[in-house]
Amino acid sequence: MKISIERNALLRAVSQAQSVVERRNTIPILSNVLIEAEGDSASFRATDLDIEVVDKATAMVERAGATTVAAVTLHEIVRKLPDGAQVKLTDDGASGRLTVEAGRSNFSLATLPKEDFPVMATSEYTANFSAPAPMLRRLFDKSKFAISTEETRYYLNGVFMHVAEESGGQVLRCVATDGHRLARIDADLPDGAATMPGVIVPRKTVGELRKLLDDDDMQVAVSVSESKVRFATPEITLTSKVIDGTFPDYTRVIPAGNTRKLEVDAAEFAKAVDRVATVSSERSRAVKLVLDEDRLVLSVNAPDSGNAEEELVVAYGDEPLEIGFNAKYLLEIAGQVDKENAVFMFNSSGDPTLMREGNDTSAVYVVMPMRV
Known part of the structure; x- marks a missing residue:
């Protein structure tokens, strides 16, 4: 693999990936980001086995290929490179090293085989719809403060996203509670969302999702199944397992x-x-x-x-x-x-x-x- 990529585009892609990676890992490959280069773009994939993020960036691909390298280390290197620099990533496949070059800076990083990298199984999504970024941002931003941090009540450790009946018709609703306070936020139901199963989106996923929603003009493709939820923009795809539990009947409180x-x-x-x-x-x-x-x-x-x-x-x-x-x-x-x-x-x-x-x-x- 041999690619050339602009420093800011690389930093954005790698920062999203490294924030998903758990700092302490018993499985070394989970500390790595999978870099796949093909055509005119490179994708950067990271996972903690519960969340997977894939960030695509435009790149000049001289030689297609794939490798994995420590996500946090790569992020730190790219962060410290000068603004606007062209970064070359080269992996010859034989040495077990990834070379990072920018100007007079040169780094050689250890890699692990791409075959060892776990890719989250694709799920059959029962509902697919598109929602404006500001709408999703409001739903999650206004509810996330009430997420419980009590691990024993794991079913409260996220935001319950579901379709609810209101006097004016159906709405897309997010609810969070920790037993002391509760937030219930409604938005117009997007086309195609009516068949969506109710899912509890985990706290960490809510935090990662927030980084996708800054562009007010962007539409986000949302896919939901009983076990997974996926949010996709043209550049970034965030897939997460949902909390396997039943959210309590919040309407009673x-x-x-x-x-x-x-x-x-x-x-x-x-x-x-x-x-x-x-x-x-x-x-x-x-x-x-x-x-x-x-x-x-x-x-x-x-x-x-x-x-x-x-x-x-x-x-x-x-x-x-x-x-x-x-x-x-x-x-x-x-x-x-x-x-x-x-x-x-x-x-x-x-x-x-x-x-x-x-x-x-x-x-x-x-x-x-x-x-x-």
């Missing part, structure tokens, strides 16, 4: 009867929570909300470190209410609001609270209260 309505400027609210939480103990970070007519008092009482209180002018016309929340959860939920106003719907100090952006019900958040 979304309160429908909360009538006490608080409307507050989301940015001001987040800043005030952040300020008063400065004195709270790290363990609980409890913030008390005291609601009265058009007035909200946020307070923290931390016997070890001190007290804090801040008052905000809000729109609230119901009975007075005192309720406590984990400050981190409040900040994360308030941080999802793109519009100016956050609307909180309360029932009592012991019941889950619902939050949405203004009158928009396509993004709904639930947070459990704390005793304060």
Whole structure:
């Protein structure tokens, strides 16, 4: 194999690949990226056996071929090369070495046989559809903060992507929860997605997927089966196993009867929570909300470190209410609001609270209260 490729194109391809690779590996080949050169492009494939990413880049291919080389090492070399450099990758197949040349820099890296590289088995996808990158970005960005990190409840360690019934028809929905807070985000159902099985997209996959979705004009091809999900752009294909488990019935925890309505400027609210939480103990970070007519008092009482209180002018016309929340959860939920106003719907100090952006019900958040 002998190819010449522009440094920036190579860096983009290799950085996507090396981020999938696990740093500590008992199987050496899994630390490597598989480079395949043919025609006028080179593809860079990496896997951790659960996720596989293939990134294509335009290259001048003098001699077609394939080899595998340490992904992290190659990434570090390319990252340190000067911008705009032409990089030559040469593998003669006999020496077990890949030569990397750019200008006066010359590196020789150990390779492993391409035959040893595990390629993820192709799956029969039951649903194939196309979705705009901004839509997918919104679905996953606004839900991922609520993914559980508790390994014992593995079925909560991802985002549940599925088709849901709403009064206006079917929607594409992403839900995540860790038992303390929940995010439910809806988008218009793309053509061809109606037959999609509900799948739990793992946390790591959600993080890798985010890197594919920066271009606002791009359409992403999505394929879903019972065991795998695939997201493809013209350059990058990300394939992942889905979490083998049943996502709980989240509809039971979304309160429908909360009538006490608080409307507050989301940015001001987040800043005030952040300020008063400065004195709270790290363990609980409890913030008390005291609601009265058009007035909200946020307070923290931390016997070890001190007290804090801040008052905000809000729109609230119901009975007075005192309720406590984990400050981190409040900040994360308030941080999802793109519009100016956050609307909180309360029932009592012991019941889950619902939050949405203004009158928009396509993004709904639930947070459990704390005793304060």
